[in-house]
Amino acid sequence: MTAEPFRPLRDDVRSAVRERIVRGDYAPGTRLVERAIASDLGVSRVPVREALHALVREGFAVDRATRGIEVRQYDTAQIAELTQVSGALEGVLVRRLASDAPTADLEPLRLVLDEAADALGLGDLDAAVAANARFHEVLVEIDPGSIVGEILDGLTERRRWLLRQHTDPATVHHEHADLYAALVAGDAERAVAIVDAHARDSAVRAVSSMGPR
Known part of the structure; x- marks a missing residue:
């Protein structure tokens, strides 16, 4: 039996949060709070933090200096x-x-x-x-x-x-x-x-x- 390739937890978290953004569960401008997302997904805050920064790089979120990370709003x-x-x-x-x-x-x-x-x-x-x-x-x-x-x-x-x-x-x-x-x-x-x-x-x-x- 071929072993499944290793997939970091942060990738699963990133996929879950990205899907919620795409579905509209997290509307544009919504703050993505590490603690709340970690509790909702049943994971620690570390993979959530890593996932959110990855979503910023992908263009689905933005890092506001005063508000933290939030869902990107397209103009x-x-x-x-x-x-x-x-x-x-x-x-x-x-x-x-x-x-x-x-x-x-x-x-x-x-x-x-x-x-x-x-x-x-x-x-x-x-x-x-x-x-x-x-x-x-x-x-x-x-x-x-x-x-x-x-x-x-x-x-x-x-x-x-x-x-x-x-x-x-x-x-x-x-x-x-x-x-x-x-x-x-x-x-x-x-x-x-x-x-x-x-x-x-x-x-x-x-x-x-x-x-x-």
Whole structure:
């Protein structure tokens, strides 16, 4: 039996806190208090401290000299930049998939679309949002080993956060269905246009969700 690779406790704590940030359990501007998080997760404060500093380096939190570490708040310009970068990279990816990927390779996308549709049918918006985020992850998985895929993979958690700001997962699902259809049809220009519009819409929704600043 092959032994499981060692994983430091701080990595598990970092993953848990990051997931809560992405889900919105820790809203932007929320103080991340070592003592409270350690108690909640049943660990000592040392791995929590290490995890929080790692999240600062990853861009999910900021270290305020007077307030300690808190969840990062994105401003309008930063959200626009994130969506522009993601959209541009995804445009490169979908152009290649539309041109080269056999329909069978695109099947995982259809399965995720079905998952989102089922969740919407049941009125489970959280599950629909999660499936919508998964759609973008599967796009990257279909084209393993590419440089653009590697870069997008590094943005996965931030893009998951961005998609969770969208209050209408049905609209996102329909956009994803249109993108899938364009990929199956091999229509690269249509696929890129959908990705561009999707990125712009995500930026507008994210900015709107922040409310007055």
